Amino acid sequence: MPIPKLYNTLTRSLESVVIRNGKVGVYCCGPTVYDVPHAGNARAALVPDILVRLLRSLGLDVTYVRNITDVDDKILDRARKSGTSPLELSGGMAKVYQDLMAQLGCLQPTVEPKVSENIAEIVALIGQIIERGSAYVVERSNGTRDVYFSVRSFSDYGKLSRRKIDELRVGARIERDEEKSDPLDFALWKGASADEWGWDSPWGRGRPGWHIECSAMSGRYLGHGFSVHTGGMDLIFPHHENEIAQSEAAQPGSGPLAQCWLHNGFLNVDKEKMSKSLGNFVTVPDVLKRNDPEGFRWFLLTAHYRAPIQLDTETLADGRVTFPSIDEAERRVDYLYSTVERLAELPARSSEQVITLPKELQPFTRSTTDNVQAAESSLLDDLNTPVALAALGELLKSANELCDLKLKRRKDPAFVRAVEIPGFTLDTAIRQVTGWLGLLQSSPAEYRERTRRNRADRRGLSTDTIQGMVNERETARRERDFARADALRDGLLNLGVSVKDTPSGSVWSIGA
RNA sequence: GGCGAGGUAGCCAAGUGGUCAGGCAUCGGUUUGCAAAACCGCUAUACGCCGGUUCGAAUCCGGUCCUCGCCUCCA
Numbered sequence: 001m002p003i004p005k006l007y008n009t010l011t012r013s014l015e016s017v018v019i020r021n022g023k024v025g026v027y028c029c030g031p032t033v034y035d036v037p038h039a040g041n042a043r044a045a046l047v048p049d050i051l052v053r054l055l056r057s058l059g060l061d062v063t064y065v066r067n068i069t070d071v072d073d074k075i076l077d078r079a080r081k082s083g084t085s086p087l088e089l090s091g092g093m094a095k096v097y098q099d100l101m102a103q104l105g106c107l108q109p110t111v112e113p114k115v116s117e118n119i120a121e122i123v124a125l126i127g128q129i130i131e132r133g134s135a136y137v138v139e140r141s142n143g144t145r146d147v148y149f150s151v152r153s154f155s156d157y158g159k160l161s162r163r164k165i166d167e168l169r170v171g172a173r174i175e176r177d178e179e180k181s182d183p184l185d186f187a188l189w190k191g192a193s194a195d196e197w198g199w200d201s202p203w204g205r206g207r208p209g210w211h212i213e214c215s216a217m218s219g220r221y222l223g224h225g226f227s228v229h230t231g232g233m234d235l236i237f238p239h240h241e242n243e244i245a246q247s248e249a250a251q252p253g254s255g256p257l258a259q260c261w262l263h264n265g266f267l268n269v270d271k272e273k274m275s276k277s278l279g280n281f282v283t284v285p286d287v288l289k290r291n292d293p294e295g296f297r298w299f300l301l302t303a304h305y306r307a308p309i310q311l312d313t314e315t316l317a318d319g320r321v322t323f324p325s326i327d328e329a330e331r332r333v334d335y336l337y338s339t340v341e342r343l344a345e346l347p348a349r350s351s352e353q354v355i356t357l358p359k360e361l362q363p364f365t366r367s368t369t370d371n372v373q374a375a376e377s378s379l380l381d382d383l384n385t386p387v388a389l390a391a392l393g394e395l396l397k398s399a400n401e402l403c404d405l406k407l408k409r410r411k412d413p414a415f416v417r418a419v420e421i422p423g424f425t426l427d428t429a430i431r432q433v434t435g436w437l438g439l440l441q442s443s444p445a446e447y448r449e450r451t452r453r454n455r456a457d458r459r460g461l462s463t464d465t466i467q468g469m470v471n472e473r474e475t476a477r478r479e480r481d482f483a484r485a486d487a488l489r490d491g492l493l494n495l496g497v498s499v500k501d502t503p504s505g506s507v508w509s510i511g512a
Numbered sequence: 513g514g515c516g517a518g519g520u521a522g523c524c525a526a527g528u529g530g531u532c533a534g535g536c537a538u539c540g541g542u543u544u545g546c547a548a549a550a551c552c553g554c555u556a557u558a559c560g561c562c563g564g565u566u567c568g569a570a571u572c573c574g575g576u577c578c579u580c581g582c583c584u585c586c587a
Contacts, residue, residue: 029587031587032585032586037587038587039587040586040587041587042587044587045587047587072585073585074585074586161515161516161582161583162514162515162516163514163515163583164514167513167514167515167583168514168583210585230587231587232586233517233581233582233587234582234586234587235586235587236515236516237515237582237583238583238584239586263587264587265518265581266517266580266581266587267587268580268581271579271580272580273581273586274586274587275586302524302534303524303526304526306517307517307518307525307526308517308518308580310524312524324523324536325523325524328524328535328536329535331536332535332536335549335550338550339550342549342550378526384526384527386525386526386533386534386535387526387534389534389535390526390533390534390535391534393534393535394534397550400549400550400551401550401551401552403550403551404542404543404550405551407543407550408542477545480545482546485545485546486545486546486547489546489547493547493548498547498548498549499547499548500547500549501544501545501546501548502549507548507549509548509549
């Protein structure tokens with residue numbers, strides 16, 4: 001069985017995924033749910049999704065954990081401002097996140113743990129770290145107690161981000177906190193007074209610190225030393241560095257927290273990192289207002305996961321913002337669905353038939369196999385989705401070529417029947433590759449309905465009106481009144497609607 | 513200052529020590545009532561800059577310029 005190779009941030013090299021008894025654990029650092037997810041959150045969810053699909057297609061038993069951080073100071077602040085309770089806010093945002101990721105075709109994780117439901121595990125882990133001498137309790141002036149992790153007690157600190165403890169003190173802005181014994185130490189537990197949001201613990205009421213939840217939840221659901229831990233590049237330091245310190249300090253001698261650390265690059269908007277202050281912040285709902293979710297997915301797959309991906313925006317005359325590169329990706333998804341639909345029109349395969357393929361059809365089998373292999377080996381090689389998409393493109397081209405060939409030779413019944421053989425092979429191949437990529441998750445009819453409706457809405461058109469004009473044009477064509485038919489078509493084209501005349505009638509579509 | 517990513521044809525984007533990435537756009541063709549879609553073909557002497565290694569480098573080495581990110585919450 002081929003084993004996927006991934007770039008491990010910890011060793012800065014390509015390594016085979018570590019499998020234990022046919023099992024693989026994948027932990028994805030999910031979002032802190034204080035707001036709707038942004039475009040970058042989508043990318044971070046998509047990367048492990050591709051990995052999990054690939055691993056499962058190899059027959060491996062994958063436990064996929066994607067956490068929801070629903071306890072955090074940002075959530076508390078937002079809740080205060082909007083007059084709701086923190087868990088009400090984060091619960092709602094978590095649902096939004098889950099719904100949007102599902103729309104983007106991301107697999108449902110095996111487990112989607114929340115911090116608020118893992119407080120006992122977090123408290124137990126903190127206790128273990130204290131016992132090992134790597135954390136200490138500090139009493140604050142208001143009577144509450146914090147627990148801090150002692151960075152200097154963990155000799156491997158900095159191994160993931162390649163930072164040296166002593167260099168961290170220079171230049172960096174480390175908040176002075178008189179209660180910590182070392183400015184580098186970070187909170188495992190933050191004390192809270194009786195009227196504040198919190199849970200009881202051996203150190204009094206409080207809330208978990210930022211990093212401890214991932215250590216507790218990955219430990220609970222995957223155990224120590226699981227296969228792959230994923231997240232955005234910006235989590236390398238301090239989040240993942242601290243996770244490693246906590247988990248490994250809690251269980252000295254039990255090896256690394258995770259075998260492989262996989263980090264995805266940023267999604268930049270107009271060449272810069274998204275940030276609210278720059279005003280280039282793009283949320284997933286912003287994208288889906290304008291593009292089909294599968295188009296967005298295709299777009300995210302056009303760049304290698306570790307490379308930054310550029311999301312360019314264009315502001316229309318009416319002030320609306322569009323994403324030209326996602327539009328382009330969406331046109332490729334149109335092509336995917338229209339090709340699959342065409343392929344379905346080929347003669348149905350009858351299994352008992354044994355036909356010697358005509359010479360013209362022979363190359364199809366070979367190139368189909370080659371392209372499936374190209375797609376698979378590129379994904380096995382550090383999830384190279386752009387190359388896999390190129391291979392998929394070749395398959396789609398072959399499928400159209402085959403359909404064109406059948407059309408050209410339609411008077412030759414033996415040939416038409418023979419077409420079913422490569423047609424079936426191609427259909428299977430396309431489904432296999434799109435399965436790895438999480439594309440083609442609807443039927444062509446569903447996709448057409450969905451995009452027609454959404455694109456019509458976006459342009460302020462009604463599908464009934466369009467259908468009416470198309471019908472009118474068909475009547476004109478039947479009467480061979482081409483001047484009128486063309487005028488109607490031009491009118492539709494001005495609305496952004498293109499009409500395709502086929503033997504079975506006119507089909508219309510709205511451009512992405 | 514420390515750590516890191518990247519600079520590839522008009523644009524997006526892979527890859528690699530020695531005939532092809534791929535997509536978009538453009539142009540020509542097949543097809544069509546004309547189109548659209550689809551397919552075929554053409555196109556750019558592509559690899560930031562300067563040196564070096566080599567029979568041969570965009571690919572390896574040295575230097576250099578530029579862009580971006582992390583080091584503080586961030587996917």
